[in-house]
Amino acid sequence: MTRFKLRCVYCGRSYDLSSRIWRCECGKPLDVILELKDLEVDFRLLKGREASMWRYRELLPIPPKARIVTLGEGYTPVIVREVDGVHVTLKLDYLNPTGSFKDRGASVLVTHLLGIGVKEIVEDSSGNAGAAMAAYSAVAGIKCKVFVPADAPEGKKLQIASYGAELVPVKGSRAQVGVAAMKEAEKAYYAGHTWNPFFLEGLKTVAYEYVEQRGGTPDLVLIPVGSGGLFLGMFKGFKEMLGLGLVDRMPRLMAVQAEGFTPVYDAMYGEYGRPVPELILADGIAVPKPPRLEQVVKAIRETKGDVIIVNNKEILMAFKELARMGLFVEPTSATVLAALRRGLNEGVIEKGEEVYMPLTGIGLKAIDKLLKATSKGYL
Numbered sequence: 001m002t003r004f005k006l007r008c009v010y011c012g013r014s015y016d017l018s019s020r021i022w023r024c025e026c027g028k029p030l031d032v033i034l035e036l037k038d039l040e041v042d043f044r045l046l047k048g049r050e051a052s053m054w055r056y057r058e059l060l061p062i063p064p065k066a067r068i069v070t071l072g073e074g075y076t077p078v079i080v081r082e083v084d085g086v087h088v089t090l091k092l093d094y095l096n097p098t099g100s101f102k103d104r105g106a107s108v109l110v111t112h113l114l115g116i117g118v119k120e121i122v123e124d125s126s127g128n129a130g131a132a133m134a135a136y137s138a139v140a141g142i143k144c145k146v147f148v149p150a151d152a153p154e155g156k157k158l159q160i161a162s163y164g165a166e167l168v169p170v171k172g173s174r175a176q177v178g179v180a181a182m183k184e185a186e187k188a189y190y191a192g193h194t195w196n197p198f199f200l201e202g203l204k205t206v207a208y209e210y211v212e213q214r215g216g217t218p219d220l221v222l223i224p225v226g227s228g229g230l231f232l233g234m235f236k237g238f239k240e241m242l243g244l245g246l247v248d249r250m251p252r253l254m255a256v257q258a259e260g261f262t263p264v265y266d267a268m269y270g271e272y273g274r275p276v277p278e279l280i281l282a283d284g285i286a287v288p289k290p291p292r293l294e295q296v297v298k299a300i301r302e303t304k305g306d307v308i309i310v311n312n313k314e315i316l317m318a319f320k321e322l323a324r325m326g327l328f329v330e331p332t333s334a335t336v337l338a339a340l341r342r343g344l345n346e347g348v349i350e351k352g353e354e355v356y357m358p359l360t361g362i363g364l365k366a367i368d369k370l371l372k373a374t375s376k377g378y379l
C-alpha cells in the first residue's frame with residue numbers, strides 16, 4: 001500500500017504513481033498527494049541518517065526498494081545573520097552537487113523515472129534545472145536532451161553539455177523553448193521540471209530541513225519565483241509538517257520576482273507594467289507563463305504572503321552585499337535579499353520577523369552575466 005497518489009487538484013482525477021503521464025488529461029498540472037494519516041515522523045529519530053535530503057525517505061514518493069539516484073544532495077548548511085535588524089536564516093542551497101537547489105528535484109524525479117523504466121527524457125530549462133537533470137540522468141544512465149534559451153548563460157550551457165546531455169539552444173522566448181521541447185517529447189518522456197510533480201517533491205525538503213536544522217517555524221520565507229517549483233515545494237513541505245504536527249503554524253510565503261517577468265504580481269494585482277530589461281540578470285526566474293501560476297497565487301493567499309518585485313539595480317546591490325558576507329550566489333538568488341530590503345521599506349515585512357531565505361544557485365554559473373553587468377558599470 002502506497003501512501004502516495006498522483007492527483008489533479010483542478011478536476012480531481014487520480015493516476016497510478018507509476019503512470020508515465022506528466023500532466024492531467026484536463027491539461028492542468030498534477031500533484032503528488034501524501035496520505036498523512038497514521039504517519040509518524042520524529043526528527044530525533046533521524047539523527048543517525050545520512051546528511052542528505054534522503055533522510056526524509058518515507059516522505060518522498062519512491063518505493064522502498066528502489067535504486068536511489070543521488071549525489072548526496074540536500075541537508076545543506078544554514079547560517080544565521082542579522083540584516084538591517086532582521087534575524088535571517090540563510091540556506092546555502094547553492095552548495096548542492098551541480099550548484100543549485102534543483103538537484104533535490106532532479107534526484108527524486110530521475111529516481112522515479114529509472115524506477116518506471118524511462119530510458120530517454122526531454123527537458124527545457126533556463127539552465128539550473130537542465131544542469132541538474134543532465135547530471136542525475138548521467139548517474140542513472142538515462143539519455144537526456146535539454147532545450148535551453150539560446151541566450152542562457154554560457155556557463156550553464158557548458159555545464160549541461162559536460163554531463164553528456166544533448167544541448168539544444170532555441171532562439172526566442174522561454175515559452176518558445178518549452179514549445180520546442182514538448183514537440184520533441186512526442187518521441188521521448190517529457191521531464192519538464194516546471195510541470196513534473198515528482199520534481200516538486202524533492203524541493204519540499206528545503207522546508208523540512210529548516211525545521212530540523214533550526215527548530216520551530218520561520219515567520220516568513222522569501223523565495224525567488226520563476227516556475228514556482230521551490231515556492232510550491234516549500235508550501236507543500238510546511239503544510240505536510242503542519243498535518244504531521246511537526247510545526248504549529250504556516251509561515252507567510254513571499255514570492256520574489258524581477259522586473260520584466262512578473263506573472264504572479266500581474267495575476268494578483270494587475271499588470272506591473274515594466275518592460276523586460278536589456279540585461280536579464282535574474283535569468284533563473286525569467287519565466288513569463290508558469291504552468292502552476294494559479295497554485296502559487298493560491299498558496300500566497302492561504303499563507304497571507306505576498307509578492308515583491310525587484311529590479312536589476314537592487315539585485316546587483318544585493319549580490320554585492322551577499323558576496324561581502326562571503327556568499328557568492330547568482331543574481332537570481334540575490335533577489336531575496338533585495339526583496340527583504342524592499343519589503344522592509346514598504347512595510348510588508350516587519351523587523352521582528354524570523355526570515356528564512358534559501359540561496360538557490362552559485363555565482364560561478366553566472367560569470368558572463370556578471371561581467372556584462374560590470375561593463376555597464378553596475379558593480
Ligand SMILES: [Zn+2]
Nearest residue numbers: 008011024026
Ligand atoms: Zn485534471
